[in-house]
Amino acid sequence: xxxxxxxxxxxxxxxxxxxxxxxxxxxxxxxxxxxxxxxxxxxxxxxxxxxxxxxxxxxxxxxxxxxxxxxxxxxxxxxxxxxxxxxxxxxxxxx
Numbered sequence: 695x696x697x698x699x700x701x702x703x704x705x706x707x708x709x710x711x712x713x714x715x716x717x718x719x720x721x722x723x724x725x726x727x728x729x730x731x732x733x734x735x736x737x738x739x740x741x742x743x744x745x746x747x748x749x750x751x752x753x754x755x756x757x758x759x760x761x762x763x764x765x766x767x768x769x770x771x772x773x774x775x776x777x778x779x780x781x782x783x784x785x786x787x788x789x
Contacts, residue, residue: 696773699766702733706761711783721755722775731765 712718717738727750734744735757744762745751753759 695770696776697768697770699768702731702761702765702767704731704761704764706759708759708783711786712758712779713786715779715782717756719756719758720753720779722771722779723755724751724753724769724771724776726751726753726767726769729766729768731767732762733765733767734760734762736760 708720709718712720715721719738728745728747730747732744732746734742735753736742737754738756743751743753
């Protein structure tokens, strides 16, 4: 497991960054805490879940993320699998 701190700007949407992954979504589970802001996930069925400051969250495999308001989160994920997703996202930004 790895623990990470993310500062995310409002408007960030991972959908294009996950293109090419299974289901075009992150397939890694994440557990975390929102320090500030608001983030909404969308799963394969189109269901949305919104978390805000002081919320604990669990995002199961098969999700995309949109930042609704500037956010800071602490997130825990299986390290190897999440590293692969981060590498994929970096490659997608080179595009």
